Amino acid sequence: MILASSSSVYGSGYLAYLHPALKTLFEGVTEIVFIPFARPNGISHDAYTEIAQRGFEFLDIPVVGLHSFENQHKAIADAQAIFVGGGNTFVLVDELYKRGVFSELQEVIESGTPYLGTSAGSNICGLSMQTTNDMPIVKPISFKTLGSIPMNINAHYIEPEKDSKHKGETRETRINEFHNFHATPVLGLREGSWLEIKGSAAVLRGVLPAVLFRKNLEKLACMPNSDIFLLL
Amino acid sequence: MILASSSSVYGSGYLAYLHPALKTLFEGVTEIVFIPFARPNGISHDAYTEIAQRGFEFLDIPVVGLHSFENQHKAIADAQAIFVGGGNTFVLVDELYKRGVFSELQEVIESGTPYLGTSAGSNICGLSMQTTNDMPIVKPISFKTLGSIPMNINAHYIEPEKDSKHKGETRETRINEFHNFHATPVLGLREGSWLEIKGSAAVLRGVLPAVLFRKNLEKLACMPNSDIFLLL
Numbered sequence: 001m002i003l004a005s006s007s008s009v010y011g012s013g014y015l016a017y018l019h020p021a022l023k024t025l026f027e028g029v030t031e032i033v034f035i036p037f038a039r040p041n042g043i044s045h046d047a048y049t050e051i052a053q054r055g056f057e058f059l060d061i062p063v064v065g066l067h068s069f070e071n072q073h074k075a076i077a078d079a080q081a082i083f084v085g086g087g088n089t090f091v092l093v094d095e096l097y098k099r100g101v102f103s104e105l106q107e108v109i110e111s112g113t114p115y116l117g118t119s120a121g122s123n124i125c126g127l128s129m130q131t132t133n134d135m136p137i138v139k140p141i142s143f144k145t146l147g148s149i150p151m152n153i154n155a156h157y158i159e160p161e162k163d164s165k166h167k168g169e170t171r172e173t174r175i176n177e178f179h180n181f182h183a184t185p186v187l188g189l190r191e192g193s194w195l196e197i198k199g200s201a202a203v204l205r206g207v208l209p210a211v212l213f214r215k216n217l218e219k220l221a222c223m224p225n226s227d228i229f230l231l232l
Numbered sequence: 233m234i235l236a237s238s239s240s241v242y243g244s245g246y247l248a249y250l251h252p253a254l255k256t257l258f259e260g261v262t263e264i265v266f267i268p269f270a271r272p273n274g275i276s277h278d279a280y281t282e283i284a285q286r287g288f289e290f291l292d293i294p295v296v297g298l299h300s301f302e303n304q305h306k307a308i309a310d311a312q313a314i315f316v317g318g319g320n321t322f323v324l325v326d327e328l329y330k331r332g333v334f335s336e337l338q339e340v341i342e343s344g345t346p347y348l349g350t351s352a353g354s355n356i357c358g359l360s361m362q363t364t365n366d367m368p369i370v371k372p373i374s375f376k377t378l379g380s381i382p383m384n385i386n387a388h389y390i391e392p393e394k395d396s397k398h399k400g401e402t403r404e405t406r407i408n409e410f411h412n413f414h415a416t417p418v419l420g421l422r423e424g425s426w427l428e429i430k431g432s433a434a435v436l437r438g439v440l441p442a443v444l445f446r447k448n449l450e451k452l453a454c455m456p457n458s459d460i461f462l463l464l
Contacts, residue, residue, distance in 0.1 A: 006399050039409075039412070041405060041408065042411075129368070130369050133401075137362050137409055143368055155400075167423055169272070173272075177273065181369050191399050191400070
């Protein structure tokens with residue numbers, strides 16, 4: 001699995017910074033099933049799938065939207081590889097519950113089907129979606145997510161500018177508030193960072209440190225190339 | 233009602249920028265019932281009530297936490313004035329539903345009991361809490377809120393810095409995504425701004441413009457001293 005904080009970084013194209021990693025992850029794959037349900041900016045499933053398709057032109061791999069399959073359970077079970085794009089996490093999770101495909105997704109991820117998540121698509125691999133930054137524009141039946149990793153992700157993690165005059169809660173404050181109710185560790189993953197998960201290791205990639213928040217413990221800066229699972 | 237974006241602005245104390253407005257709102261009031269359920273930073277109801285109490289020392293009005301009343305329904309119904317502080321909107325709404333005090337709050341607001349909301353406390357006066365910036369750290373039974381005003385509020389409204397390299401969704405993008413699912417107008421209320429609601433008018437106060445988002449319409453800059461209800 002590759003769980004990325006964002007689909008792009010400032011000044012570079014869609015998925016571009018991930019190209020070398022994606023080449024490895026999707027080696028030998030001849031079709032990727034794309035899950036477009038997070039609908040960034042409210043775009044249609046078709047339009048979002050086209051964007052994903054363009055993102056994989058560099059590997060010449062066809063991308064098919066999950067919504068276009070008649071039997072979506074089977075489409076997931078049979079998929080050579082899966083990509084879940086970012087957008088609104090509430091909308092994504094609501095749609096996955098409505099279509100009843102959570103257990104299929106869990107199973108194929110567990111069995112090793114290559115999986116790429118960006119932003120909301122990474123968020124849903126954690127134990128819950130409760131550290132999303134998104135607005136609750138729809139109400140999913142549950143906040144529980146795939147639990148493919150034993151922690152939560154906070155995508156697009158950011159610290160306030162040094163001279164910020166904004167009084168709204170910082171990301172760190174919000175995550176600490178989460179820990180008043182839950183013991184799940186939370187990894188703040190900066191844009192340009194991703195987790196490369198293989199077997200029992202989750203290696204942090206990219207050039208920036210990530211920040212690991214654990215209940216009742218000091219936050220921990222995680223260096224690139226370290227195995228986050230060893231720090232939980 | 234005073235619905236404020238934030239309890240303080242940069243460089244000034246708790247509620248300080250609102251002092252003149254609060255003096256008018258709470259004229260003749262000898263006790264304020266404070267609702268501390270949003271628990272910023274996860275502080276206790278008692279600790280939060282103490283902060284609110286200090287905030288009203290300038291008017292010499294005692295502040296009593298709603299949690300300290302045996303009969304909280306009666307406490308709201310009998311309150312001379314109500315203040316709902318900020319924090320996590322999900323936690324606040326969850327607690328209000330669990331205690332079953334939504335209808336009492338709606339009634340006393342409707343009947344003219346002076347009400348101060350800051351941040352989450354303003355958010356809950358809208359039709360839904362679905363334009364909150366907070367993390368979904370608990371799951372309330374519903375996202376529906378008091379509906380004392382015919383719109384939603386986005387507190388701590390902010391636009392990205394001009395040189396921002398962050399790729400996460402802007403506040404405007406998030407609100408536009410809300411409008412893919414809902415027709416409720418949303419007022420982006422900057423820190424230092426508040427709505428003064430009396431009778432059928434909702435006048436924008438403070439020195440900054442607010443931004444009104446309406447489904448399928450261009451966003452509208454609202455000038456201080458204008459009546460927002462006339463723009464819906």
